[in-house]
Amino acid sequence: MGCGKSTIAKTLSKNIDVPFVDLDQYIEKKENLTINAIFEQRGEICFRKLEHQAFVELLNSSEQLIIGLGGGTPCYANNHELLIGENVSSIYLKASIQTLFDRLSLNKSKRPLIADKSDEELKEFIAMHLFERSFYYNQAQFTVSVDEKTVDQTVLDIVATLA
Numbered sequence: 001m002g003c004g005k006s007t008i009a010k011t012l013s014k015n016i017d018v019p020f021v022d023l024d025q026y027i028e029k030k031e032n033l034t035i036n037a038i039f040e041q042r043g044e045i046c047f048r049k050l051e052h053q054a055f056v057e058l059l060n061s062s063e064q065l066i067i068g069l070g071g072g073t074p075c076y077a078n079n080h081e082l083l084i085g086e087n088v089s090s091i092y093l094k095a096s097i098q099t100l101f102d103r104l105s106l107n108k109s110k111r112p113l114i115a116d117k118s119d120e121e122l123k124e125f126i127a128m129h130l131f132e133r134s135f136y137y138n139q140a141q142f143t144v145s146v147d148e149k150t151v152d153q154t155v156l157d158i159v160a161t162l163a
């Protein structure tokens with residue numbers, strides 16, 4: 001969460017002319033509810049089921065797509081196994097705790113898991129989640145570091161990685 005998936009995928013999409021679908025936005029459209037509202041009204045377990053269904057739907061699309069996952073997507077419902085399918089290229093955008101903190105502290109309200117956290121709690125949350133989730137993130141076929149890079153630099157690194 002906050003590593004720049006949505007931002008970077010938009011630029012990558014223009015650069016390589018492949019359409020981009022943001023999984024969180026796709027779920028919001030399908031359910032006609034914000035991610036916040038889904039968490040509040042239906043709970044996280046229900047969100048994780050919707051997230052898995054939506055991910056499978058997009059992977060089965062006949063069109064070539066860039067799918068920007070949610071921050072938790074690889075960590076639930078065995079979604080990490082879908083990152084290594086035959087027609088899939090998966091990229092982990094790797095950010096340090098400090099980079100994630102700097103980005104997320106500016107923009108917490110739309111992210112239900114961190115909306116109410118103080119700066120100290122946010123840093124603790126990031127460190128704990130990176131530790132717990134790194135196994136799943138590391139299932140991606142490629143890793144691209146995003147620390148201290150502009151969006152354009154990261155996109156160029158991704159294009160080179162995929163070439």
Ligand SMILES: Nc1ncnc2c1ncn2[C@@H]1O[C@H](COP(=O)(O)OP(=O)(O)OP(=O)(O)O)[C@@H](O)[C@H]1O
Pocket residue numbers: 001002003004005006007008024069070071103104107111146149150151154
């Ligand atoms: N070099 C950079 N690359 C990517 N994002 C950046 C960069 N510098 C600042 N940002 C900012 O970081 C914030 C988080 O980016 P973004 O929302 O794209 O992350 P995300 O990985 O999609 O998060 P989420 O998992 O919550 O959807 C945005 O406000 C974005 O503008």
Ligand SMILES: O=C(O)C1=C[C@@H](O)[C@@H](O)[C@H](O)C1
Pocket residue numbers: 001024035069070071072073111112113
């Ligand atoms: O890190 C997470 O678990 C989440 C990240 C967001 O992309 C959303 O999918 C949701 O807020 C959960």
Ligand SMILES: [Mg+2]
Pocket residue numbers: 005006007022024068
């Ligand atoms: Mg996003």
